[in-house]
Amino acid sequence: MRGWFLHAAMWMASRLAADGTREALLGDLAEEQALRANQASSAAALRWCLRQALASAPPLLWVRLTRTAWLSTLAVALLAYVAVGVVQLAVKWAMAVSAAPGSVYAYSLLGMCVTFPMVVLIAYVAARFRRSAAVVLGALMLTAITLMTLLAHEHLPVWLRIAYFVVGPAAALIGSALRSPRLTRS
Amino acid sequence: MKRREDPLGSLEHIVLLATMRLGPGAYGMTVRREIESATGRDISIGAVYATLVRLESKGLMRSHTGEPTAERGGRAKRYFRTTAEGEAAVRSTHEILQKMSAGLKGLQPT
Numbered sequence: 101m102r103g104w105f106l107h108a109a110m111w112m113a114s115r116l117a118a119d120g121t122r123e124a125l126l127g128d129l130a131e132e133q134a135l136r137a138n139q140a141s142s143a144a145a146l147r148w149c150l151r152q153a154l155a156s157a158p159p160l161l162w163v164r165l166t167r168t169a170w171l172s173t174l175a176v177a178l179l180a181y182v183a184v185g186v187v188q189l190a191v192k193w194a195m196a197v198s199a200a201p202g203s204v205y206a207y208s209l210l211g212m213c214v215t216f217p218m219v220v221l222i223a224y225v226a227a228r229f230r231r232s233a234a235v236v237l238g239a240l241m242l243t244a245i246t247l248m249t250l251l252a253h254e255h256l257p258v259w260l261r262i263a264y265f266v267v268g269p270a271a272a273l274i275g276s277a278l279r280s281p282r283l284t285r286s
Numbered sequence: 287m288k289r290r291e292d293p294l295g296s297l298e299h300i301v302l303l304a305t306m307r308l309g310p311g312a313y314g315m316t317v318r319r320e321i322e323s324a325t326g327r328d329i330s331i332g333a334v335y336a337t338l339v340r341l342e343s344k345g346l347m348r349s350h351t352g353e354p355t356a357e358r359g360g361r362a363k364r365y366f367r368t369t370a371e372g373e374a375a376v377r378s379t380h381e382i383l384q385k386m387s388a389g390l391k392g393l394q395p396t
Contacts, residue, residue, distance in 0.1 A: 113332065120364075121314075121335045124351075127361030128315035128331055134357055156332020163336045167343070 106146055109153035115273050116160035116235065118167060125160075129153065161239060164232055177236035180226035184241070184268070187218045208260060212267050219268060223275020231279065238272030245269075293379045300325065301337045302346065302376050305368050313352075313363040314338065338366050346372035 110126065117125050129149055136145035165173075191214050223234035245264050256264075294302065304320040305312040318334045321327055341347040352363040368376075387393040 117332075117335070118339065121339060123361045124314055124364035125331060125335055127354075127358035127363060128313065128318075130359045130361065131357055132315050132331075152331050155330035156335075159330065159333040159336035163339055167339075 106150045106153070109150050111277075112273065113153045113156050113160060115276060116157055116164060118160075118164055125156070161235065164235060165239075169230070173230040173232045173236055176226050176230045176233035177240060180222050180233060180237045181240050181244075183222045184215075184219055184237070187222070188215055191215050191218075209263070212263060216267055216271050219271035220275045220278070223272040224278045225275075227276050227279035231276075234272050234276035234279065238269040238276070241268040241272060293382050294375055297329075297333065297337050298341055298346075299376065299379055300327075301334065302341065302368055302372055305338075305347065305366050306373070306376070310365065310367070312366050314366075317366070341372065342366070344371075345369060346375050 110129065113129075114122050114126055129152060132152075133145045133149045136148055188211075191211050195211060223237055226237055227234040242265070245268065249261065249264070300321055301317060304317045304324070307324075308316055308320055314331055314335050317338070318329055318331050321329055321334070338347060338349070342349055346369055347366050348369055349364050349366045352365055354360045354362040
């Protein structure tokens, strides 16, 4: 399970790192993890690497945002965010019209499952216009979810809160990954 | 009147000094280790790279890619070196700090 978290964190760090630093950063983490596994234990090395990958995300995101043509990137990301909002409204409306009475949490989960591929698609299209726009979209979604969680007084189960935090930003990052040069190279 | 360069940020200053101490063996993880061993500060590798890239864009640092190695999963190191402008920026920041702290009790070396 921890290995899965590490892979997810490393993947996130690699997506956020600029092209010129990505390979070097991942190589550095791999080298240090092997060193720490020899000196201490592989579990401790794994924990250290996970902590590093997570702590690296904010500064790498900042570099990415400040090194690109940020105004047009932000404009594309905002348009994509509006598109995500429209999709969410449409899904909510469709579910309200068609749904039989049942658990509100089940509907939230179903809504997320329906919305997820659409957000991936929107992020992919945004990344075709500006490569960093999908990452900015993920950051916007994370900010919006954080604000809503802090301001809303609704009591939601922990798993649903975590799902809200993970699903949208993850979909945006997947859309960005689908547009990466490695995948789009023919 | 000629405008003087802004002094370095705290992390920029520390990263430049770590790179100067390491010489030709300076790459992301060695810079991180050097800072950790000298200051006890547990800094993330992402923050180190963010600073190195910013310093490079300011012309205070330059980099080149090394050979890929097996222990790094076939990935190459990116080596960093301080430029003459980088060394001048460190000197200038030290001068500013010395001038600002001159005469202040409790800040003199014991």
